[in-house]
Amino acid sequence: MKNFTSFADAGDYQALLNKALEIKADPFGYQHVGKNKTVGLIFFNPSLRTRLSSIKAAYNLGAQAWVLNAGADSWTLEMADGAVMNGTTQEHIKDAIAVMSQYCDVLGVRTFPTLKDREADYSEEVFNKILKYATVPVISLESATLHPLQSFADLITVAEYKQTERVKVVLTWAPHVRALPQCVPNSFADWFSEISWVDFVITHPRGYELDEKFTKGARIEYDQKKAFEGADFIYAKNWSSYHDYGQILSHDQSWLVDTDHMKLTNNGKLMHCLPIRRNVEVSDAVLDSPNALIIPEAGNRVFSMQTVLHELLS
Amino acid sequence: MKNFTSFADAGDYQALLNKALEIKADPFGYQHVGKNKTVGLIFFNPSLRTRLSSIKAAYNLGAQAWVLNAGADSWTLEMADGAVMNGTTQEHIKDAIAVMSQYCDVLGVRTFPTLKDREADYSEEVFNKILKYATVPVISLESATLHPLQSFADLITVAEYKQTERVKVVLTWAPHVRALPQCVPNSFADWFSEISWVDFVITHPRGYELDEKFTKGARIEYDQKKAFEGADFIYAKNWSSYHDYGQILSHDQSWLVDTDHMKLTNNGKLMHCLPIRRNVEVSDAVLDSPNALIIPEAGNRVFSMQTVLHELLS
Amino acid sequence: MKNFTSFADAGDYQALLNKALEIKADPFGYQHVGKNKTVGLIFFNPSLRTRLSSIKAAYNLGAQAWVLNAGADSWTLEMADGAVMNGTTQEHIKDAIAVMSQYCDVLGVRTFPTLKDREADYSEEVFNKILKYATVPVISLESATLHPLQSFADLITVAEYKQTERVKVVLTWAPHVRALPQCVPNSFADWFSEISWVDFVITHPRGYELDEKFTKGARIEYDQKKAFEGADFIYAKNWSSYHDYGQILSHDQSWLVDTDHMKLTNNGKLMHCLPIRRNVEVSDAVLDSPNALIIPEAGNRVFSMQTVLHELLS
CATH class of the missing domain: 3.40.50.1370 (Aspartate/ornithine carbamoyltransferase)
Incomplete structure (x- = not known):
């Protein structure tokens, strides 16, 4: 598994399911995997369950976690390639995601649909840019069209x-x-x-x-x-x-x-x-x-x- | 001790006090108790001291902690049993608290008084619902009428x-x-x-x-x-x-x-x-x-x- | 090193640089230093990079971290000595910083310039008060005039x-x-x-x-x-x-x-x-x-x- 964004990334789903049941039966038995690892969690819109369950999952695995609430109004990202950034956007997504990748070993990201522009949403415009610029594995914490976890x-x-x-x-x-x-x-x-x-x-x-x-x-x-x-x-x-x-x-x-x-x-x-x-x-x-x-x-x-x-x- | 919400929950206060003095004298000596445990902290209004001292306490004990700032405007809970939730409330407290209980081993919660409706405040309406629906031990991080910590x-x-x-x-x-x-x-x-x-x-x-x-x-x-x-x-x-x-x-x-x-x-x-x-x-x-x-x-x-x-x- | 607020605090910069290169080559090799230590991080204005890199640094060192976003509107600090606090300020900086020092072993703080009052900014009025009242070592996460990290x-x-x-x-x-x-x-x-x-x-x-x-x-x-x-x-x-x-x-x-x-x-x-x-x-x-x-x-x-x-x- 390189990233986790949809069913296709699961590979052999029965094997993955069996692994999940094994882990659930012995939740602290795999801490050698998480040792010295940091899970980064970026939320572009609010989350309770996904946030807390992800943190608990990292802890169970012996890893650490950090959470970034990147509210649209607190940190405005530029999405357009080649943009002359003399407006309100403060950082290009290509820099933001590459930098965040420096501070963790795996990056969970939640984006959200506009519910207005179907083409933008269903092409997973934002999430695909994140995949493109990340230098660590990426987990979808919900994207514009899917919620695989x-x-x-x-x-x-x-x-x-x-x-x-x-x-x-x-x-x-x-x-x-x-x-x-x-x-x-x-x-x-x-x-x-x-x-x-x-x-x-x-x-x-x-x-x-x-x-x-x-x-x-x-x-x-x-x-x-x-x-x-x-x-x-x-x-x-x-x-x-x-x-x-x-x-x-x-x-x-x-x-x-x-x-x-x-x-x-x-x-x-x-x-x-x-x-x-x-x-x-x-x-x-x-x-x-x-x-x-x-x-x-x-x-x-x-x-x-x-x-x-x-x-x-x- | 099953929960900690008032003096009555302290049981033998002299024994609890002696234990506190022992722990203070050797703050990292009890980490076998906190190992692989997660402390959930939910704040329905802002907190600095309680939040930071609780996190430090969890760390001292070898446990992990997460914090949820559940501001009234970001996450509106339904309190009424049997409500038809077609208004602005987004989640029933019975579901919210039961779910949060899945992500921790002990749940600290801060609620607050209205200072307008004495009967609601002094019956600890909200806190008692939390106690009712939680499936892990609950610690009052301050309620409508008490602040036992x-x-x-x-x-x-x-x-x-x-x-x-x-x-x-x-x-x-x-x-x-x-x-x-x-x-x-x-x-x-x-x-x-x-x-x-x-x-x-x-x-x-x-x-x-x-x-x-x-x-x-x-x-x-x-x-x-x-x-x-x-x-x-x-x-x-x-x-x-x-x-x-x-x-x-x-x-x-x-x-x-x-x-x-x-x-x-x-x-x-x-x-x-x-x-x-x-x-x-x-x-x-x-x-x-x-x-x-x-x-x-x-x-x-x-x-x-x-x-x-x-x-x-x- | 007692605090870290400017080049002067670095002492022998070549030795510090060599230490950094050694740590980078073996990032988890110094966890005996961070064991049972807590790093407190207080931000008086927003931060992404400093926040996340500081958390990761604490984790690498085997320490824990907490973050406090002390937005000016959520927690108004009194800066004036001797003030009669019958206005809108809720806590004196001398109490706030002394208390925060109780909950960590080292305190990172970010303040910011007014960009209007040069004398106040360049005398590092706020940061110097923090240094005065802290009872643990202080790290500048950016002050009114400097960003030594x-x-x-x-x-x-x-x-x-x-x-x-x-x-x-x-x-x-x-x-x-x-x-x-x-x-x-x-x-x-x-x-x-x-x-x-x-x-x-x-x-x-x-x-x-x-x-x-x-x-x-x-x-x-x-x-x-x-x-x-x-x-x-x-x-x-x-x-x-x-x-x-x-x-x-x-x-x-x-x-x-x-x-x-x-x-x-x-x-x-x-x-x-x-x-x-x-x-x-x-x-x-x-x-x-x-x-x-x-x-x-x-x-x-x-x-x-x-x-x-x-x-x-x-």
């Missing part, structure tokens, strides 16, 4: 809780009051469409189709209830439209995942990447039931990061 | 500097330009009213009576000078009224602790939790005299925290 | 890349769109005017003369091209006027360092402390050429700090 944590969680060899996993759109990025569902599809022991189904209202580059031919079922039938895992998440880019097309409350929905499943587990709007995306009754995996799923963010750090620092 | 540091300081077996300790109200919480004086009373070798007296203008739940029948002397007579330790602190909740009732400058006041004492030591408004609460002459203990007292914040971490992580 | 890193870089026993080093003013402090050029002059194996020349438009206290009789050449002739190292940097204090006197683009300028040198290396305004101070062609040392120079910030920490903690 979340998806890997989700895979660990499904592997831990599955009761049968094959499982049906359903990604369902859920309502929200704000327009959210497609990163988490894109990434979930990027991963789960590839897992050999998963029957993967996506369900959402018409108009919410994700980019086929990530869904890779996965089955789309527009009837949510039909999709839920026999499911072992329900992954609830809101996203804004990819086709009407960044728009909210539906507030249909029938898509809120409640106990009636869950009754259609095969005693299905409920997952969500958090933060969740309770009683808007999923009902309290479902979230507070024994079938909700949201807390152990969040806990697995430590082990997805620790495993990726282990691979990149080994 | 400060009081424990104060106890260590008095124990270190006392010259006689029994000592007279006086908590005195002092003027200030802003309306301050009652946390520090409440907590000081909560602790010092219970110490068997302390004669504890509280002095303040009429109207500044603290909640009896914390003063527990301690002697109140409205004549400040009379209170100071023969005192071994003067603990100066401003607070706003508990009865006229959050109000400033007095700007009486005769309550400013100056050298004339200190002459009434038994060569008394001056303490204050800091930050202090010089020449408003206490005069420069007193604060810069050899009898002022404010800096070693602040230094003892490391050892109160380190001792509590030691107990919770052992 | 940068200059020491620059010295390490010149020592690493020089091809001949003696070298010609030219500090050149370069254009900028904002009025910048004189800290970096003052400090560069403070150091390089003293290095026995350096021929040091300063070039700038008339009116940009630096304080002679730092240039110490160094040769000033107002013709930039003449200055560049035969130079081994070009150090480009903008600064505002010392004499017309804080003013921008020139926007002359002929001072922008481009390939034509560099052709005059002895295959000279280009240095800059970063962040740099590309194509305003120095052209892309120069910055992206193999002769640009800006990234390894930034990397040496780790080793200048680590060496200073090593000296202060030994």
